[in-house]
Amino acid sequence: MYFTLDDCRSSSFIVSTNMALEKLRKEETLAMRKRLIGQSCRLFYSDDPVKIMKARGQYLFDENGKRYLDCISNVHHVGHCHPSITKAAAEQMDLLNTNARFLHDNIVMYADRLAATLPEKLCVFYFVNSGSEANDLALRLAQQYTQHQDVIVLDHAYHGHLMSLIDISPYKFRKLAGQKEWVHVAPIPDTYRGIYREHHPNPGQAYADTVKDLIEEVHRKGRKISAFFAESLPSVGGQIILPEGYSSKVAEYVRSAGGVFVADEVQTGFGRVGSHFWAFQLQGEGFCPDIVTMGKPMGNGHPLACVATTVEIAGAFTANGVEYFNTFGGNPVSCAIGLAVLDVIEKEDLRGNATRVGAHLKDLLTKLQTQHQIIGDVRGVGLFVGLELVSDRDQKTPATETAARVVKRLKEEDQICVSTDGPWENVVKFKPPMCFSMEDAELAVQCIDRILTDEKEASDI
Amino acid sequence: MYFTLDDCRSSSFIVSTNMALEKLRKEETLAMRKRLIGQSCRLFYSDDPVKIMKARGQYLFDENGKRYLDCISNVHHVGHCHPSITKAAAEQMDLLNTNARFLHDNIVMYADRLAATLPEKLCVFYFVNSGSEANDLALRLAQQYTQHQDVIVLDHAYHGHLMSLIDISPYKFRKLAGQKEWVHVAPIPDTYRGIYREHHPNPGQAYADTVKDLIEEVHRKGRKISAFFAESLPSVGGQIILPEGYSSKVAEYVRSAGGVFVADEVQTGFGRVGSHFWAFQLQGEGFCPDIVTMGKPMGNGHPLACVATTVEIAGAFTANGVEYFNTFGGNPVSCAIGLAVLDVIEKEDLRGNATRVGAHLKDLLTKLQTQHQIIGDVRGVGLFVGLELVSDRDQKTPATETAARVVKRLKEEDQICVSTDGPWENVVKFKPPMCFSMEDAELAVQCIDRILTDEKEASDI
Numbered sequence: 001m002y003f004t005l006d007d008c009r010s011s012s013f014i015v016s017t018n019m020a021l022e023k024l025r026k027e028e029t030l031a032m033r034k035r036l037i038g039q040s041c042r043l044f045y046s047d048d049p050v051k052i053m054k055a056r057g058q059y060l061f062d063e064n065g066k067r068y069l070d071c072i073s074n075v076h077h078v079g080h081c082h083p084s085i086t087k088a089a090a091e092q093m094d095l096l097n098t099n100a101r102f103l104h105d106n107i108v109m110y111a112d113r114l115a116a117t118l119p120e121k122l123c124v125f126y127f128v129n130s131g132s133e134a135n136d137l138a139l140r141l142a143q144q145y146t147q148h149q150d151v152i153v154l155d156h157a158y159h160g161h162l163m164s165l166i167d168i169s170p171y172k173f174r175k176l177a178g179q180k181e182w183v184h185v186a187p188i189p190d191t192y193r194g195i196y197r198e199h200h201p202n203p204g205q206a207y208a209d210t211v212k213d214l215i216e217e218v219h220r221k222g223r224k225i226s227a228f229f230a231e232s233l234p235s236v237g238g239q240i241i242l243p244e245g246y247s248s249k250v251a252e253y254v255r256s257a258g259g260v261f262v263a264d265e266v267q268t269g270f271g272r273v274g275s276h277f278w279a280f281q282l283q284g285e286g287f288c289p290d291i292v293t294m295g296k297p298m299g300n301g302h303p304l305a306c307v308a309t310t311v312e313i314a315g316a317f318t319a320n321g322v323e324y325f326n327t328f329g330g331n332p333v334s335c336a337i338g339l340a341v342l343d344v345i346e347k348e349d350l351r352g353n354a355t356r357v358g359a360h361l362k363d364l365l366t367k368l369q370t371q372h373q374i375i376g377d378v379r380g381v382g383l384f385v386g387l388e389l390v391s392d393r394d395q396k397t398p399a400t401e402t403a404a405r406v407v408k409r410l411k412e413e414d415q416i417c418v419s420t421d422g423p424w425e426n427v428v429k430f431k432p433p434m435c436f437s438m439e440d441a442e443l444a445v446q447c448i449d450r451i452l453t454d455e456k457e458a459s460d461i
Numbered sequence: 462m463y464f465t466l467d468d469c470r471s472s473s474f475i476v477s478t479n480m481a482l483e484k485l486r487k488e489e490t491l492a493m494r495k496r497l498i499g500q501s502c503r504l505f506y507s508d509d510p511v512k513i514m515k516a517r518g519q520y521l522f523d524e525n526g527k528r529y530l531d532c533i534s535n536v537h538h539v540g541h542c543h544p545s546i547t548k549a550a551a552e553q554m555d556l557l558n559t560n561a562r563f564l565h566d567n568i569v570m571y572a573d574r575l576a577a578t579l580p581e582k583l584c585v586f587y588f589v590n591s592g593s594e595a596n597d598l599a600l601r602l603a604q605q606y607t608q609h610q611d612v613i614v615l616d617h618a619y620h621g622h623l624m625s626l627i628d629i630s631p632y633k634f635r636k637l638a639g640q641k642e643w644v645h646v647a648p649i650p651d652t653y654r655g656i657y658r659e660h661h662p663n664p665g666q667a668y669a670d671t672v673k674d675l676i677e678e679v680h681r682k683g684r685k686i687s688a689f690f691a692e693s694l695p696s697v698g699g700q701i702i703l704p705e706g707y708s709s710k711v712a713e714y715v716r717s718a719g720g721v722f723v724a725d726e727v728q729t730g731f732g733r734v735g736s737h738f739w740a741f742q743l744q745g746e747g748f749c750p751d752i753v754t755m756g757k758p759m760g761n762g763h764p765l766a767c768v769a770t771t772v773e774i775a776g777a778f779t780a781n782g783v784e785y786f787n788t789f790g791g792n793p794v795s796c797a798i799g800l801a802v803l804d805v806i807e808k809e810d811l812r813g814n815a816t817r818v819g820a821h822l823k824d825l826l827t828k829l830q831t832q833h834q835i836i837g838d839v840r841g842v843g844l845f846v847g848l849e850l851v852s853d854r855d856q857k858t859p860a861t862e863t864a865a866r867v868v869k870r871l872k873e874e875d876q877i878c879v880s881t882d883g884p885w886e887n888v889v890k891f892k893p894p895m896c897f898s899m900e901d902a903e904l905a906v907q908c909i910d911r912i913l914t915d916e917k918e919a920s921d922i
Binding site: 021022023024026029030032033036038039042043049050052053054055060073075076080081083085086089090093094095096097098099100101102104105107108109111112115123124125126129130131132133136137139140161162163164176295296300301302304309314315317318320321322323325326327328330331333334 | 483490510544562564566586588591594598765791
């Protein structure tokens, strides 16, 4: 019953299947969407949204069988609609899908497999349904364990859509209810345009010291730190790579203040960075967070997320005597899917692929930088790569409009899906399914080259 | 590939399949569970947990092929592992599972089908992954729309495990952080043991007036009501049926104060009450909430939930200019599953079944009440039924220990799974999969009869 990638590459298959699949004409779908779905839920390419009917690997297919190269679906980690994942899901759905109040092998086997990817002290797991649920629980764990309330977060951070997480997400609270008195914002350790840059002798230490200063300020107010909360690679913040030594130093300061270090790996975990399974491991073997949250890629699209923590923190949470029950969290189907995702990452050496293809992509983009003044910075690790566009390299003026045009033209002219991130939406980001190939990277870079050349010529006229 | 219910009834099939399925011996599973999963995540029957390997319809099967009758899995609404749901999930998983930023037929067709079950004004939908995510969003919508903060909830209510929801769940916040200044608790409209009882001339009005009084108290403090938040049938509160006229009156008072009425249908929606698709509809055609949240039964175990609201409330939420993006919410697989659940409810006339079997169950339990003094009350509607045990009918002293023994003995002696609810854990609850049969109801009642007789004899000695 499962289509192979080759099936999907056959154009007759695509057109015939898609025609059979489409239940509404595109205009009808769009009209119903406008009428029935909250408009806060936005569409990609809102001027001319794409209607995707089918996907396989790193390719999306619209209602006319047109193929798009997907450079942004980090959720579909091992590739869209991987047959092994579908098979694992269907087989377990056919057997059992109770809640985790019943004893079951899958949840413990899955926790055991995850434990093997983490430092030894992160050995207790809570399964939930989304990265947001995971971050909300992490916040509860931190506050319960430390008996402190305050949280330090990085500027521009986004940790989820729940009320508790909007409170700790500067990216959201600045546009909504504003900053709460228990939330403190540290500068983002961005060595390209932040307060300490490439040529600083030790940006890791310098940025960590901003957190130290913030802790002292919090203490002067008579308040106490429960947690430092950060994405291991700030994503909405602009695909930022934390400078060497930063996390260890921050953890030292935060723990001295009685707080814990929460690594939000919702976007970055499960081998995306190639060289390591978790992005926090880029900070060296000496560094270990107290709580790790995971989500997006975990279930390859299935709602599955998790919190990993220490025996001590879990113990403090148990000690309050209150049950934590998450209706769907850790059910046998979710765990079967999670296990299958881990299997595919290993069997298909997707971390190796991310390392090789990511390096090639970064290399090609770095070469492109020598030809296009507008490319201010190329940064990334594995298949987490950002291309920062600036209209002036010295001033680092964000080239926001050009970035938006690159996204639009790549979609319209080349059927390539990328998007932008960063506070000025001028960072073109790549976080494709982990099966992204050398040829895909080359195609994307060629198209960007052509568009940037074209944009330059247009602006020179 | 799908097992039928008849397959599962064959004992040789069960034993052979389960032996092949079990990957760890039960002691190993239990030891790993204790080591790897946060102990706040509790097991059913914690003294002697059951290890369930397979389920079909209303039956669960343990590792030895022993069959349990499931009277409590309201999540597995159309029956455990219904082949139509598995098929719909697998087919869509094999095609596409992108996020809702891409245009897709499933999300709009599903919203359209849900709209048809609701009053006309509830016509805008937000899809999320859990009842908790739905209630969190409902709270945001209410506060954004009204620009007020305060919330009135019913005593003993439980609305979810997220931080924002613990704040509005007396069942949880009393054991944790305590009551926030913006949360106000109204008496639960329980006509069996509440402040106004069966013989009151108009308990609906009397209980609604307690909300009116609370609103006045809130206003005297200079605060403003954003929402009245209540389960349409309070569940953790003790399987309570709201008295006639209550919700309309409350809605009138709350709207006069500039607030909105949120009906939490996470436990009670999708036809559980038989006569209506939504439990709030039991309050009459004149009553319509402003926001409805749904969850548990929606995906028959798949993490799927939703918020339905009005054009006005959705419009106010859009007007803040901030995107609401839920990574997994409303994906094509979740919506395909949701659509399949609606199809099965209709095709198998599960509402009709809930009406008939629920009435028979209530009837049998009511007859039992004439023979057992310990049965203080039998209440319910459709397949949402509670049996309240009291050691003294006049004093209504909760027979908590007997209720716990009934649960334990039903499991050990009869392989029947029920559980308890209510502030004193003395309400034996029934909320089985909707395919629960007349014979299942009869068996459960016979066993309860035998156990209660036995318990009485033991206590008389």
